[in-house]
Amino acid sequence: MFWTAEGHRSQRTRRPRRAGLRVRAAAGVAVGAFLAGGCSSGGDGPGEAAGGVPVVEKGKLTTCTHLPYPPFQFEQDGKVVGFDVALIDLVAKKLEVEQKILDTPFENFKTGAFLNSGECDLAAAGMTITDERKKNVDFSVPYFDATQALLATKKSGVTSLADVKAKGKKLGAQAETTGESYARSQGFNPVAFESSDAVLNGLRTGQVDAIVIDYPVVQGWLKDKKNEAEFALGQNIETGEQYGFTVKKGNKALLAAIDKAVTDAKADGTYKKLYEQWIGPLPQATS
Numbered sequence: 001m002f003w004t005a006e007g008h009r010s011q012r013t014r015r016p017r018r019a020g021l022r023v024r025a026a027a028g029v030a031v032g033a034f035l036a037g038g039c040s041s042g043g044d045g046p047g048e049a050a051g052g053v054p055v056v057e058k059g060k061l062t063t064c065t066h067l068p069y070p071p072f073q074f075e076q077d078g079k080v081v082g083f084d085v086a087l088i089d090l091v092a093k094k095l096e097v098e099q100k101i102l103d104t105p106f107e108n109f110k111t112g113a114f115l116n117s118g119e120c121d122l123a124a125a126g127m128t129i130t131d132e133r134k135k136n137v138d139f140s141v142p143y144f145d146a147t148q149a150l151l152a153t154k155k156s157g158v159t160s161l162a163d164v165k166a167k168g169k170k171l172g173a174q175a176e177t178t179g180e181s182y183a184r185s186q187g188f189n190p191v192a193f194e195s196s197d198a199v200l201n202g203l204r205t206g207q208v209d210a211i212v213i214d215y216p217v218v219q220g221w222l223k224d225k226k227n228e229a230e231f232a233l234g235q236n237i238e239t240g241e242q243y244g245f246t247v248k249k250g251n252k253a254l255l256a257a258i259d260k261a262v263t264d265a266k267a268d269g270t271y272k273k274l275y276e277q278w279i280g281p282l283p284q285a286t287s
Contacts, residue, residue: 064109171188173193216280
């Protein structure tokens with residue numbers, strides 16, 4: 001079923017495409033119509049935003065994402081919110097349109113499938129910029145400096161990847177992510193989970209003893225007292241990753257609009273405000 005709403009890593013899941021996609025945006029929720037997979041999400045057809053920027057649906061800036069991935073995009077009180085959502089809302093505002101979100105399988109972001117098919121204008125999904133992905137999509141300027149983190153059950157006694165190996169513990173990660181890739185590069189064969197929720201559940205139910213995932217996601221989880229009581233934050237893993245938004249290759253007009261919105265937000269303090277709202281204190285080097 002489609003959901004509509006007004007307003008709104010690193011590759012993640014390997015999930016089969018559904019018959020339909022859920023459509024969401026940043027404020028207010030209303031039930032929309034069901035459409036078969038492969039059909040355009042637009043109700044009014046293609047249009048043009050401010051500055052002559054083409055959009056796949058008139059009056060909308062359609063964003064592909066994959067839910068949930070807090071603090072970047074997730075549902076809260078019936079709305080899709082988060083850091084990525086807020087930044088793309090800035091782009092939509094500059095283009096004088098409204099952001100609309102499609103919840104899609106994360107695997108499509110590597111290929112740019114839904115961008116190429118005209119179902120989305122851009123993808124915003126906590127996605128790490130890599131040379132491999134640049135072959136299929138164009139990335140915006142980096143908007144987030146990312147690191148990985150190890151989270152383990154307190155009873156495991158694990159605080160590092162070295163502990164996981166030495167103690168013979170099971171390691172987990174989200175499928176198709178840079179976290180999973182990093183774990184494999186260190187000689188591990190991690191249990192791969194479909195989504196960030198599934199990763200956390202795997203840790204909670206004892207399917208794995210520790211996980212590697214983006215540090216901001218861990219930060220968000222540990223704000224919950226139940227998680228804080230069960231799990232311990234281990235080593236922070238510096239991988240030099242940066243996140244970027246993506247557009248269809250050659251879509252220079254939209255890419256320029258995204259770059260300008262991010263650059264302006266960093267210059268006028270809006271970026272810092274949103275970062276602190278959704279993630280926490282802004283590292284000095286990012287200011």
